[in-house]
Amino acid sequence: MKTIKLFFTLAFFTTTALAQSHNHSYQYTIDLLNIQDDQVTVSFSPPKNKLEQGKFVIPKMVPGYYDAMNFGQYISDFSAFDKTGKKILTERLDQNSWMVHDLKNVAKISYQVADGWDSLQQNTRGAKSAASTFIQDSVFVINYNSLAGYFQEMNNLPYKINIKKNKDFYASSALNYILKNDSTDIFSVKNYRELVDAPVLYCIPDTTWIKVGNAEILISFYNKEERHYSKKIADELETILKNQQSYLGGKLPVDKYAFLIYYESSKENGLMGDGLEHAQSTVCLYNSSSINYLPNALISVASHEFFHIVTPLNIHSKEIENYDFLNPTLSKHLWLYEGMTEYATIHMPIKQKMISLKEFARKIEEKTHGMEAFDNKLSFTNLSKNAVERQDQYMNFYQKGALLGLCLDIKLRELSDGKIGTQELVQRLMKKYGKGKYFNDDALFDEIAAMTFPKIRTFFTDYMEGGDPIPLKECLAKVGFEYDETTKKINLINNPNAQQLALRKAWINQ
Ligand SMILES: [Zn+2]
Missing domain, CATH: 2.60.40.3650 (Immunoglobulin-like)
Structure with a gap:
């Protein structure tokens, strides 16, 4: 962009x-x-x-x-x-x-x-x-x-x-x-x-620059007590960004990027993180009882925000390209902007061998638990159009939205003998719509079907436009995982067949 x-x-x-x-x-x-x-x-x-x-x-x-x-x-x-x-x-x-x-x-x-x-x-x-x-x-x-x-x-x-x-x-x-x-x-x-x-x-600087591929990355940190922490964060981020770079096909789509990280310590237990993505920077706000939580938290918030350089920052509809700050018209495709971004955030660490299969299964379980708080019969495209009015349902784009990304990935891998997944889909979309071009909201699903497989159109009809129950059990079975819909537990199947193993390998490199 x-x-x-x-x-x-x-x-x-x-x-x-x-x-x-x-x-x-x-x-x-x-x-x-x-x-x-x-x-x-x-x-x-x-x-x-x-x-x-x-x-x-x-x-x-x-x-x-x-x-x-x-x-x-x-x-x-x-x-x-x-x-x-x-x-x-x-x-x-x-x-x-x-x-x-x-x-x-x-x-x-x-x-x-x-x-x-x-x-x-x-x-x-x-x-x-x-x-x-x-x-x-x-x-x-x-x-x-x-x-x-x-x-x-x-x-x-x-x-x-x-x-x-x-x-x-x-x-x-x-x-x-x-x-x-x-x-x-x-x-x-x-x-x-x-x-x-x-x-x-703006503050007395605590900054570190790193270079990842072609990109110059600034890490700027502010905390009232801890004034020399950007180097530690930069070390963590460097690992994440290098893995994101290979996940995105070997090249980051930016040449300069700034992480603006503000951290506040609090007496309450736990950690709160909030981030907003921009074309070449992100604002990340954290607050926790111990600064030691911070490096780990980066993998979810900073990594999610950075993945936004793909979507919506490189791939988006007319509604976003010509944004009206007073009365914006929302796009139908929050499943893509937030759901797929969150899916890439959980998929990248397993694909890049940063976490174990068990840890990955726990991540998926967190999402299945997360989506229970929402009405899962709603059409995702309608919900996206009406996101402002449906704030009560909006957070489901990060839960069910990420899981729909996972199902789409497995379906695409299955249809392509393992060759095409959401990573490749996103590359194709970036080629077609990146840098100041935009897609027509109503045409996107047909476009994706045309650039991949006509069959995939029904996935969008059933699960994005319609409110059919997410086919998580069916999709996970194809890659040798058992999903118990009652307990919400996800485990590896004991004796997966060659087909399941091959598809799993294509999907998560394991
Ligand atoms: Zn986001």
Whole structure:
């Protein structure tokens, strides 16, 4: 999608093209130095225009989350001024939008932004990895969807962002931040979508770079107490990423990637992890009673988010390519975006011989237990379209969705004498739809059938469009596993036949 090309474009953009586009871009200033009441002051001059009025939007939703998060809720004191400093009339239309009158004469707009979470343990609604937090003198986790917006009438223009910050703070991001002076960073993007796609972690740096294949990977870590931990995480991640690389056919589809990891210790037992994927970075938030849980937790959250570089970031429908931040239309294919991503996350470790058959069987059992909490008769394509309304069922994409990925993988292997599984399917889809191309939501199942086997179409009709019970027992039997539907236990069959062994070998390399 937006890989190396994006990077070169950006580097070029900051040095040359920006000067010419000065009047045709949003020029933002974000002040991280003077925080008051936990609020950051943001101001910008709009692009040159001839508009009588304009509708300013802060996202209701962002790609990757299927729930209305209403980032406008964090905005207050929204004011517009002309070049003499005189106020110009603005009206708040709803939680996420404002009408700005006499827009052609507006020289500056300013507002205050409150943070979305002070602590990961706070039980506030909405996923924190899409919101921002400001802890003066320590750390800023910034998702631009909660700090910057756009005018609907001018929604595909460049941004130039100035950030005033503590001189000891370093900006960890997939973008190139340029030091303008001691306490100001600047960077540019070609449009709002790119801005939202590149979060930043600002703090005294604890960073490690590693190289995996062609990709330069930044690991940036923040914890209040532990300030030298990125190296340890980088060692863990390097193993995971190298295995992900071979799983993805030997080459990572990115040249630069940033893991922005924020960790908070808590008194409560256990671990909480939340992550949001982007084209060239991911924000991972963790909280646990001991930092020792962290390396292990990485394999699920960071690995899942990184696999998203395949889908939806490289393979997606029109609904995602032309994302509407105020009223998005959702795609039918969350089974692909979240289900298949989660399936790759559990399938990769066994395929790459990182875990034992027993451990793999336990992983599948966790998913079968997980899906019991949901209504498994619902059509997955309908559920996907209505994910915002059906938040009660949404998490099943990570449970039943992953298991449907597993069944699809085995069915494809069976039809192809072991040669084609979901890994190969995804490669074919990336070839056809990667880098700025998109598929038609209604045509995807037929396309997959055309590029693999016509027979596989019924799998989608029965289990994705329809709500037939998942054929897990039948599929696992084909690869020599016994699934007891009453106890939900999964065990190896005692005397598997040659066919079962061959299919298992093709499927998980064991
Ligand atoms: Zn995901």
